[in-house]
Amino acid sequence: MPSARESAWRTELNDLMRGAAGAFLFGAPFLYTMEVWWKGNFTSPPHMLIVLGIAYVALILLNLRGGFRSEGAHTWPRIFTNSVEALALAFLCATLSLTLMGILNFNTGLEAMMGRIIMEALPFSIGVGIADNVLLRADDDNDSSQDAAQHQWHDHAWRGTLSDAGATLLGAVIVSASIAPTDEIPMIASKLSPLRLIAIILGSLFLSYIIVFEANFGAQKMRRSQPGLFQSPISETLASYIISLLIAFSMLWVFQLIRLEDPLSQWISYTIVLGFPATLGGAAGRLAL
Amino acid sequence: MTKKKAAGANLPRTTAEWVSLIISALLLAGVVGIVLALWLNSPDSPARFRIERGTPRNEAGQFYLPIKVTNEGDTTGAQVTIEGKLKVNEREETAATTFDFIPARSSAEGILIFIAEPGSAEVRVISYQQP
Numbered sequence: 473m474p475s476a477r478e479s480a481w482r483t484e485l486n487d488l489m490r491g492a493a494g495a496f497l498f499g500a501p502f503l504y505t506m507e508v509w510w511k512g513n514f515t516s517p518p519h520m521l522i523v524l525g526i527a528y529v530a531l532i533l534l535n536l537r538g539g540f541r542s543e544g545a546h547t548w549p550r551i552f553t554n555s556v557e558a559l560a561l562a563f564l565c566a567t568l569s570l571t572l573m574g575i576l577n578f579n580t581g582l583e584a585m586m587g588r589i590i591m592e593a594l595p596f597s598i599g600v601g602i603a604d605n606v607l608l609r610a611d612d613d614n615d616s617s618q619d620a621a622q623h624q625w626h627d628h629a630w631r632g633t634l635s636d637a638g639a640t641l642l643g644a645v646i647v648s649a650s651i652a653p654t655d656e657i658p659m660i661a662s663k664l665s666p667l668r669l670i671a672i673i674l675g676s677l678f679l680s681y682i683i684v685f686e687a688n689f690g691a692q693k694m695r696r697s698q699p700g701l702f703q704s705p706i707s708e709t710l711a712s713y714i715i716s717l718l719i720a721f722s723m724l725w726v727f728q729l730i731r732l733e734d735p736l737s738q739w740i741s742y743t744i745v746l747g748f749p750a751t752l753g754g755a756a757g758r759l760a761l
Numbered sequence: 762m763t764k765k766k767a768a769g770a771n772l773p774r775t776t777a778e779w780v781s782l783i784i785s786a787l788l789l790a791g792v793v794g795i796v797l798a799l800w801l802n803s804p805d806s807p808a809r810f811r812i813e814r815g816t817p818r819n820e821a822g823q824f825y826l827p828i829k830v831t832n833e834g835d836t837t838g839a840q841v842t843i844e845g846k847l848k849v850n851e852r853e854e855t856a857a858t859t860f861d862f863i864p865a866r867s868s869a870e871g872i873l874i875f876i877a878e879p880g881s882a883e884v885r886v887i888s889y890q891q892p
Contacts, residue, residue: 484777513864514837514892517800524793543771550771553782560785563792583799584837584864586792 483542491540491558493683494603495565497756499596500647500749504656508595509575512588520590527562527597531555534601542608562597563589572671573745574663607683607759636758640712643757644719648750652723661741669744676716676744676751681709683755713747716754720746808838808865810886817879826879830860830886831868838863838889845873847882862892 502508515523535551540558545551566589570576576585651657664672685705721743724730730739774782815827826845832838841860846853856873863869875882 480775481777484775484781488781510862513862514839517796517803520796521793521800524796546771556789557781557785560788563788579868579870581832581864581866582795583803583835584867586796586799587864590792590796 487541488561489682490542490603490607491561491600492565493679494540494601494606495562495596495599496569496679497606497683497752498599498602499562499565499569499592500752501651502592502595503569503573504651504654504660504749506656506659508591509570509588512586512591513584515587515591517583517586520587523590523594524559527594528555528559531558531597531601534598538602538605540600540603542604544604558600559593559597562600563593565600566592566596569675572668572675573660574668575660606756636708637711637715639757639760640715640754641719641757643760644716644750644754645723646757647753648716648720648723648746651749652720652729652746653727657724657729657742657745661738661745664741664745669741672744672748676748677709677713680712680716680751680755681705683752684708684758712754712758713751716750717743717747719754720750723750803835806835808832808834808836808841808863808889808891810838810841810863810889812843812884812886814884817875822876824875824877824879826856826873826875826882826884827870828873828884829868829870830863832863832865835865837865837892839892841869841889842887843871843873843884844887845875845879845882845884847875847877847879849877849881852877857887863889 532551532555535545535554535558539545539554540561541554545554567576570588570592575588580588721730721739724742724746730742809832811831811833813829813831815829817824817826819825828843828845830841830843832841838860839862841863842857843859844855844857846855854876856875858871858873860869860871873879873882873884
């Protein structure tokens with residue numbers, strides 16, 4: 473049995489992971505919208521402060537009902553401090569993902585850099601603020617009767633696998649269909665080195681993993697006991713990533729961003745870049761099931 | 762920390778929660794500090810461009826001249842258009858490129874392509890827009 477001290481750190485880590493998962497679920501479409509970072513190029517410092525203020529106020533309002541902590545905030549000081557943590561988390565996630573996509577680099581001046589991060593942090597912080605509402609819902613219904621019902625539904629392994637795969641597919645289609653035809657995919661992909669592409673693959677896998685397993689702490693045991701190909705966390709993450717990549721590839725083909733005569737390197741880089749939001753959509757799809 | 766309140770009050774903070782609160786507060790203080798410093802130190806001088814040339818390389822009879830444009834002003838320039846003029850043996854040629862945005866204190870790189878050796882080319886910013 474873990475000591476109280478160890479479990480406190482564990483809970484904290486889970487809370488933060490849930491916050492990050494929410495940030496990416498809501499923020500990914502904004503990350504793939506160049507206008508958001510373009511606006512950051514000529515955002516004046518007073519405007520940046522206003523945007524930070526808006527994000528903080530939005531987080532306070534969201535923390536009244538949601539937030540990213542499993543415990544919830546019942547006192548005003550707690551609501552204020554939770555919002556501080558949520559805003560910092562959103563800022564970190566925005567910085568990390570903009571760096572990963574090559575939108576922040578050494579040539580970017582400090583003011584443009586802060587502008588881009590702060591503009592991107594606004595949707596990310598809303599994502600952190602609704603993390604509980606999106607990801608923690610399963611906590612309420614993990615009593616044994618529900619568990620048994622779930623088991624009956626997923627009686628056959630192949631049926632469990634199919635329903636998980638279907639949910640991943642649906643989620644990935646919904647998210648990637650809206651991003652695939654935009655100019656951001658070639659724009660981002662053209663700037664990425666092979667090393668960056670590998671980092672994006674690892675980031676997609678990690679986020680997919682935390683969204684379904686870490687973030688959804690309450691339902692974690694239930695998911696693990698569910699039969700099928702999607703039963704172990706690692707194989708589920710890998711299988712859903714492969715499905716999401718296939719969806720991303722077919723969306724790119726449907727919208728003619730990749731054609732038969734294009735080089736293989738373009739196929740790969742475009743698919744990996746679109747695969748990132750597609751995987752997030754797939755993970756969200758499995759949660760919604 | 763907070764005194765016991767009515768039903769539903771939060772448990773006292775654990776060490777882990779304190780650690781993430783302190784890190785978060787420091788991070789945000791840093792962000793707000795940087796933005797305030799940018800605000801106070803912004804003399805708002807207009808965009809001003811400096812062009813650095815790289816070494817031209819020869820690709821199938823054409824010369825690719827790399828250029829790096831740095832905005833040394835405090836405001837962003839949009840649609841920054843660079844033109845290179847070259848006059849060799851009475852034959853004049855121009856090459857031009859446009860950068861969507863060059864934010865304050867940042868730089869962007871591009872290539873101008875000439876038919877003749879661009880050693881004596883005159884390269885300058887011919888226009889930009891204020892966003």
